[in-house]
Amino acid sequence: MTNSHDYAIRASGLKKAFKGATVLDGVDLAVPEGTMLALLGPNGAGKTTTVRILSTLLPFDGGEATVGGYDVAREPGGVRHVLGLTGQYASVDEILTGRENLVMIGRLYHLGRARARDRADQLLHQFNLADAADRAVKTYSGGMRRRLDLAASLIAAPPIIFLDEPTTGLDPRSRQQMWDVIRDLLRGGTTILLTTQYLEEADQLADRVAVIDDGRIIADGTAAELKERVGTERVELTFASADDARAALHVVDRTDTAHLHDDATRLSLPVDAPDDVRHVLNALAAASVPVNGIGLSKPSLDDVFFTLTGTHAPHPPTPAEDGTPTGARPGTDTHPQTLSNSGAQAR
Amino acid sequence: MTTTTYAEPTRRHQRHPAPRPSLAWNIADAWVLIGRSLRHTVRNGDALFMGVFLPMMLLLLFVYVFGGALEAGIAQSDYVDYVVPGVILLTAGFSAATTAVSVTTDMTTGVMDRFRSLPITNWIVVLGHVVASLARNLFSTALVVGVALLIGFRPSASFLDWVAAVGVISLFILMMTWVSVMFGLIAKSADAASGFTFFILFLPYMSSAFVPVETMPAALRGFSEHQPITPIIETVRGLLMGTPIGDSAWQAVVWTVGILVIVIPVSARLFRRRTTS
């Protein structure tokens, strides 16, 4: 392990309990300067708690952490100076206009009035908020609020940024815009800690991924390493009965990575090439296990969890509220990608 | 967590020297946050109504509607001269009470997280509301006095009396504002905080603001004579109209300063508690 100063963000053994209920049980993180770490985890895993502790908003019970070289517990003022925070819920002044919010925050970062105004202008344009700049924030849509919130945390161009689920609840276009902004920040040398419930988001953006579950980091590595374990593409087979599904699981014989869904009639397993799909189907045909349906999907958080822990994610997010960017999530089948219109070789 | 892990090398490699919040920064921040609170006042229909229209309407109501009937019981030629100090304090009470709602709103929405993540001294956010409340109240007081003069209010005060009266009124506004800051920090929702406004609304009625306490039933009179608003009103009335002040002056100061001395530290503690979880 290199010296702590190489890391813009470093936490070791972070512990936190709320009224006796342990929420963080020894979280270790290390984010080298100028890189991005995605903290991937289901609802209630402790992502927001971790972010709030690291941004000095929440006292913690054990362990230690530094952000930008400042000790989180002893030098909160230093941390606040180098950190831009975009929390899970927009933290902007509803009564003021978008522009007034940004100028105010810029001035509280001590940019001076003129520079705060210039930065506000620039960010309002960059985030497509110029038209709404002089309207009260309470008239903004959810997506506009999120963008304003992100703009607010960028106003002083901080070297370190925390983004707590920045794309949850955004439509696909807004999500793409948000990703573009995040990529720009990375290119500019900003260190980013991002939390997400989506494996694909972590994969698209982050240098490294830490998977958090129940207050512990259960895996930490590059997105490629993680995907190597989980597979880049998964085939999902539907059967007429649970017996057929179990028989199929036996036939494909990949108990380490293949798993049955909760409803017990669907089987999900990783595939790397179109030929893989053929082999699986041939094997099932040879064993005369009838297949009712077939679909391809990107691995979901549930797949990651299954692969890492052998159990399903404790609280899978409901598709209605999260708008998953992976398109399909085993267990919901909202947009199954069929083999005919989206072959595996296309990716 | 031990002190030894907080090693020197970490410090040396900090690229940004630890900034210290200087007095100049705190003053600049206060200025920005006072501006924020004043903007809220101007944009917030409730606060404007409480601060400007309501006092006006009350003044006109008391003078023209109740005035005739009440004048009979008051040993003074003109009821308007009696009631203006009362309306001034009523105004201050109302408008200060809306501070509770502002504070609760800040504490219960994400905006406090934003302020807390900034390199500023957090309680300046509250200070912004307090100063804005003082400014808002002095403005509406001036408005009430202006209208009162138009409808026949004839104070006998000298310049120094005016200065003293403004001092007492400011102290009263500060007291009411800090009490409502405290309630705002206790309240869990903006609705609960606005309930406090309602409570404040009744205090001046049970004082010598609108009718002399001698005209009240014994039980109510006991309360009215010993609640803080009565000596404050008598002091302001004495300063503006030349009525005898007596013990009211020191009682007014003891009440307001005493309440401030209790309420400010309690608020500071409540603020710290609400901003560390």
Ligand SMILES: Nc1ncnc2c1ncn2[C@@H]1O[C@H](COP(=O)(O)OP(=O)(O)OP(=O)(O)O)[C@@H](O)[C@H]1O
């Ligand atoms: N102030 C609090 N008091 C009590 N429990 C809390 C508090 N804040 C968080 N928790 C609990 O801590 C656990 C972790 O919460 P946290 O908000 O960190 O999860 P998360 O990973 O951000 O989840 P999500 O994806 O839903 O945002 C949850 O079980 C939550 O109920």
Ligand SMILES: [Mg+2]
């Ligand atoms: Mg969260």
